[in-house]
Amino acid sequence: MRRIAAITVGFLVLFGMTSPAWACGGLVNPNGTVSLLRTSTFVGYVDGVEHYVTSFEFAGGGAEFGSIIPLPGVPTKVERAGDWTLQRLVQEVAPPVRDLVLEQAAGAANFDSAKVLLETRIDALDITILEGGGDEVGRWAKENGFALTPDAPEILDFYAARSPIFMAARFDPSAAAEDDQSVGDGTPIHLTIPTPNPWVPLRILTLGVGERSLVEADVFLLTEGRPQMLPEPVIREDDGMILERSVEASKLLLSDLRSDKGMDWIPASDMWFSYLRINTKAGDLSHDLAIEARGIGQPSPVAAGLVAPGVSASSFPEIESQSAEGGALLWLVLGIGIAAGSIWWMGRPWSASD
Amino acid sequence: MVRLGLIVGGIALVAAMWHPAEDVRTIEIGIEHSRFVPGTFTVKPGEKVRFVIRNDDPIDHEFLLGDENVQQIHENGTEAHHGAKPGEVSVAAFHDAETTFVFDEPGALIFGCHLPGHYAYGMKGTVTIE
Numbered sequence: 001m002r003r004i005a006a007i008t009v010g011f012l013v014l015f016g017m018t019s020p021a022w023a024c025g026g027l028v029n030p031n032g033t034v035s036l037l038r039t040s041t042f043v044g045y046v047d048g049v050e051h052y053v054t055s056f057e058f059a060g061g062g063a064e065f066g067s068i069i070p071l072p073g074v075p076t077k078v079e080r081a082g083d084w085t086l087q088r089l090v091q092e093v094a095p096p097v098r099d100l101v102l103e104q105a106a107g108a109a110n111f112d113s114a115k116v117l118l119e120t121r122i123d124a125l126d127i128t129i130l131e132g133g134g135d136e137v138g139r140w141a142k143e144n145g146f147a148l149t150p151d152a153p154e155i156l157d158f159y160a161a162r163s164p165i166f167m168a169a170r171f172d173p174s175a176a177a178e179d180d181q182s183v184g185d186g187t188p189i190h191l192t193i194p195t196p197n198p199w200v201p202l203r204i205l206t207l208g209v210g211e212r213s214l215v216e217a218d219v220f221l222l223t224e225g226r227p228q229m230l231p232e233p234v235i236r237e238d239d240g241m242i243l244e245r246s247v248e249a250s251k252l253l254l255s256d257l258r259s260d261k262g263m264d265w266i267p268a269s270d271m272w273f274s275y276l277r278i279n280t281k282a283g284d285l286s287h288d289l290a291i292e293a294r295g296i297g298q299p300s301p302v303a304a305g306l307v308a309p310g311v312s313a314s315s316f317p318e319i320e321s322q323s324a325e326g327g328a329l330l331w332l333v334l335g336i337g338i339a340a341g342s343i344w345w346m347g348r349p350w351s352a353s354d
Numbered sequence: 355m356v357r358l359g360l361i362v363g364g365i366a367l368v369a370a371m372w373h374p375a376e377d378v379r380t381i382e383i384g385i386e387h388s389r390f391v392p393g394t395f396t397v398k399p400g401e402k403v404r405f406v407i408r409n410d411d412p413i414d415h416e417f418l419l420g421d422e423n424v425q426q427i428h429e430n431g432t433e434a435h436h437g438a439k440p441g442e443v444s445v446a447a448f449h450d451a452e453t454t455f456v457f458d459e460p461g462a463l464i465f466g467c468h469l470p471g472h473y474a475y476g477m478k479g480t481v482t483i484e
Contacts, residue, residue, distance in 0.1 A: 135412050137412075138412025138413060138447075139412045141412070142447060150469070151388065153386070153388060154388070156412070208471075
């Protein structure tokens with residue numbers, strides 16, 4: 001445990017000293033300026049339920065700030081996450097093993113106003129789960145003191161077209177002071193989201209940063225099988241969405257994670273661990289990460305934000321090509337017996353429900 | 355003779371009081387996703403234009419018309435609200451606003467929004483006067 005604590009401190013010093021907080025969302029503070037540092041997110045997908053864990057870090061000062069995170073569905077539970085899950089995951093992959101042999105084969109909602117589905121307070125964070133279109137969520141944010149940056153209307157519409165569910169988090173510095181929070185103290189949040197279609201919001205990381213700014217983030221995935229991802233991550237490169245680790249999760253890792261508070265939903269074995277490092281210019285991060293968690297199907301181009309709902313992916317040859325390429329590997333594994341079926345399957349046009 | 359004089363005088367009085375309807379052109383500009391639509395248009399020298407700006411965004415914006423120097427002043431300025439000067443108006447979220455401007459000389463002007471980060475984000479357009 002001492003080793004974990006040491007790594008945690010290092011992590012916070014490295015990523016949290018100059019910003020009031022971090023989380024895998026768009027940070028928005030009252031004067032419209034945004035400081036986006038490296039973020040970490042853990043997404044587990046088990047039995048049709050997405051578990052989304054991120055953390056907000058107190059870095060002193062008296063400024064209020066807010067964060068908006070789009071979600072793939074309505075959370076059934078919003079709670080404080082365990083104290084060290086994210087740090088344990090960082091420990092698992094740090095320093096990244098660059099020579100690692102990867103086991104991988106090489107319509108918009110329309111509401112009059114945003115509907116508040118859930119409100120809760122976790123430490124110094126006021127959490128609100130909202131349902132609404134981009135305009136409605138933007139209006140709610142404005143009325144509640146969030147100063148949205150000029151790219152916010154487009155990004156909110158981008159997400160609302162696929163899932164009209166958002167989490168708004170407001171950090172109360174006075175409450176943090178009353179709770180004796182110190183610089184670097186994090187408030188991890190755990191959302192439980194039943195959804196048949198898991199995805200991880202990435203484009204939201206660009207909110208408020210210039211398109212030439214570098215976006216850095218760590219995304220940890222834990223799935224029941226080796227996942228198919230869209231866009232397909234790159235390997236052994238320095239820029240883009242880089243798949244640094246794709247292995248069967250060790251029993252030690254699973255055991256450690258399961259022992260943290262509220263993390264007993266993680267199975268004790270037979271899980272796949274993926275670690276993606278995002279290192280790209282904001283202008284190039286115009287998509288999210290769609291996951292087919294069991295690895296036996298294709299991730300949705302719509303969920304990845306590559307195709308708008310209702311638009312056929314066949315209009316985007318590069319997406320169709322990428323999807324078909326990933327699928328071909330799978331069919332080879334399953335054998336020639338289903339080849340005819342797979343040809344039919346791969347040849348069919350994408351639909352919004354894909 | 356007196357009657358004729360009254361008629362001529364009456365006609366002269368009416369003529370003196372009558373003004374043809376002022377020729378004002380209305381241009382509607384929409385704002386969506388922090389962009390002006392349309393982003394470019396053309397007017398004639400001496401033309402008086404009434405701008406009707408419709409903000410469909412959930413955030414506030416501005417419509418500030420002027421040359422490069424005017425834009426730079428606003429970019430560094432601190433005025434929280436615009437509306438008193440011709441060609442300058444603040445537009446609240448989901449609201450409309452109007453401003454009128456007379457284009458004198460041939461050339462080109464810029465209209466932009468100078469709320470923090472908006473101009474750099476690309477919230478600007480051009481007017482060609484020819």
